[in-house]
Amino acid sequence: MALSFVLVLALAIFAEESLASGGxxxxxxxxxxxxxxxxxxxxxxxxxxxxxxxxxxNVKTEYWRPFTLKNYDQPPTRMRIKNNGHSAQVEMDAQAAPRVRDGGLKGEYIFAQFHFHWGHDSSLGSEHTIDGVRYPMELHLVHYKGAYGSLAEAVKKSDGLAVLGVMLEVSNSDNPALTPLVTALRNITDSGMFAEVDARHPLRAFLPRNLDTFYRYSGSLTTPTCNEVVTWTVFADAITISEKQLNAFRALMNDRNQPIVNNFRPPQPLNNRKVMVSAKSDADSAAMKKVGLTLYFMTSMAVLMMNM
Structure with missing residues (x-):
């Protein structure tokens, strides 16, 4: 039986209908x-x-085990995209819920939905910036902590959500994984509309190839009510999108029949928080050090024997 994510999405945390905002x-x-x-x-x-x-x-290096992605390579049984008046939000059904753990996360997190933030042109669009650089689009894959049983309970906890942030950069060619979504966007130009998506690609297709380098910090939802319950992961590597595909997102309309563009919140004060960056695990570092010492010893012995 396919596992539906519609119920957990009913709270619409990242949509304007958020129950927490009281409308x-x-x-x-x-x-x-x-x-x-x-x-x-x-x-x-x-x-x-x-x-x-x-x-x-100004980041602190941490040594974490690599991310473990479960069911991320399985195509969904059904996928839908909605114009919620602020973004394009994607929901899906699957035989087994995609999950993520490790990578410094404290527990296993279950996928709920993903959505996008973009600009009116490709000089801006992303919510996070890296050294002040803003990308033309940012993708957020939202997960809730499985130990809390539901999204409704997870949003009450300081570590209730884990969001994977992926930057998108402009390419001369279309991104095949985004093509079915872009095709469906033509049917949801008005706020409140939704459409079925040709569900060909698994969630892994929306992540960068390299998952080893990422930034981590504790933060909040980037839309009201801005609950401070998110463990953020922002990958250092980006995925691609074409200008043609970006323009399809820019053609969506909000509740006031205006184009949905620049739907990003400006960077907020860091205050006393620390931002961390992933590095090779201690085990990998120890192994490399051991190899280095072995090579050094063998080289030294060879030089010593040559001089005898």
């Missing part, structure tokens, strides 16, 4: 824009808000 209006510009979120929603003025600017010269 309060918000947007990215004007009187309900990002500059006013803190006064509209008290939690949006917290001390551990997201996104942030990641300063690579």
């Amino acid at each position: 309060t209006q918000w947007g990215y510009t004007g009187e309900h824009g990002t500059a006013h979120w803190g006064s509209i929603f008290r939690s949006c003025s917290g001390q551990r808000q997201s996104p942030i600017n990641i300063e690579t010269s």
Whole structure:
């Protein structure tokens, strides 16, 4: 039996219908824009808000086991995409729920949904910035901690959610994994519309090839009500998207019949938080050190014998 993620998505944490916001209006510009979120929603003025600017010269190296992705290579049995008035959000059904653990995460997290943030042109769009550099798009894969049993319970915990952030950079060619989504976007130009997606690609297709290098910090949802419950992973490597594909996202309309563009929150103060970057595990480092010492010993012996 296929496992449906529709029920866990009913809270629509990343959508404007968020139950936590009580239906309060918000947007990215004007009187309900990002500059006013803190006064509209008290939690949006917290001390551990997201996104942030990641300063690579000011990160702490950590040694974690590589991510373990379970069911990430299995194509979904069904996929849907929705224009929620703020973003394009993708939901899916699968025979077995995709899960992620390790990579410094404390527990196993179950996939819920993914969505995008983009700009009006390719000079901006991502929520996180790296050394001040903003990418044209950022993809967020949202997971909730399995130990808490449900998304509803997980959002009450400080470590309830784990979000994988993936940057997208412009390529001259289309990204095949995004093509079915882009095709479906034509059917959801108006806010509140949804469409079926040709579910050919597994979740792994939306991640960069290299998962070993990433940044980690504790933060919040990047939309109201900005709950500070997210363990953030931002991968150092990007995936690609073409300008043609980006323009399909920019053609979506919000509740006011205006194009959905620049749907990103500006970087928030880091305050006293630490940002970490992954590195090779202690075991790998120890093994390399052992190999290095062995080579050094053998080289020294060879030189000694030559001089005898």
